[in-house]
Amino acid sequence: MEHYKIQLISKIDVPFLWDMLYEIRCVRCLREGKNLPSRDILNTPELAKYVQNWGRIGDKGFVAISTDNQSSIGAAWYRLFKEDDQGYGYVDSETPEIAIAILPEYRNKGLGQALMLHLLEQAKSDSYQQISLSCGLKNANALHLYQKVGFEKVEVFDISCVMKKVLI
Numbered sequence: 321m322e323h324y325k326i327q328l329i330s331k332i333d334v335p336f337l338w339d340m341l342y343e344i345r346c347v348r349c350l351r352e353g354k355n356l357p358s359r360d361i362l363n364t365p366e367l368a369k370y371v372q373n374w375g376r377i378g379d380k381g382f383v384a385i386s387t388d389n390q391s392s393i394g395a396a397w398y399r400l401f402k403e404d405d406q407g408y409g410y411v412d413s414e415t416p417e418i419a420i421a422i423l424p425e426y427r428n429k430g431l432g433q434a435l436m437l438h439l440l441e442q443a444k445s446d447s448y449q450q451i452s453l454s455c456g457l458k459n460a461n462a463l464h465l466y467q468k469v470g471f472e473k474v475e476v477f478d479i480s481c482v483m484k485k486v487l488i
């Protein structure tokens with residue numbers, strides 16, 4: 321694994337968050353044997369809500385940056401959603417929901433876990449009692465990572481599940 325540093329997301333990272341959101345959507349299409357979607361798919365409300373207007377109260381996350389070439393290589397972030405505007409991994413309005421993605425060439429090298437552990441520590445210090453996410457049931461490495469850091473399935477649908485980790 322090349323060298324990297326992890327730092328808090330700031331406004332300048334927002335374009336990279338959109339890139340990572342697109343990665344998340346592409347992985348789902350590949351798994352379902354579908355063609356890659358146009359980036360316009362990021363404009364759909366159910367996806368856009370994960371990044372749009374970044375900087376709201378409760379928005380927090382980390383970006384991993386290669387120290388070899390200073391480029392962003394992965395990000396993990398959370399944000400709060402509302403009862404009437406839920407994310408895929410919604411539990412309640414006081415439980416932040418995580419999104420995470422690593423650029424394809426940097427996956428399976430421990431970076432996802434490193435970002436996730438930073439995020440969980442941050443959520444604890446932000447005094448959240450629990451944190452959630454949504455995961456495709458066939459997204460084997462993601463499921464493995466989430467279970468390894470303590471998430472449990474709380475709701476299972478056809479192709480995805482909601483997972484939760486208690487932080488207190």
Ligand SMILES: CC(C)(COP(=O)(O)OP(=O)(O)OC[C@H]1O[C@@H](n2cnc3c(N)ncnc32)[C@H](O)[C@@H]1OP(=O)(O)O)[C@@H](O)C(=O)NCCC(=O)NCCS
Pocket residue numbers: 343344347420421422423426427428429430431432433434454455456459460461462464465468
């Ligand atoms: C999911 C994702 C964020 C994980 O990040 P990562 O850097 O690849 O994760 P890590 O390397 O820290 O951990 C991956 C783990 O999965 C394991 N793994 C890899 N392939 C696996 C498989 N087919 N089945 C089970 N476990 C697998 C790895 O061995 C590793 O576990 P270990 O540390 O116990 O050895 C990354 O793969 C990614 O960006 N995927 C595309 C976007 C995405 O799916 N995001 C999540 C949406 S729910």
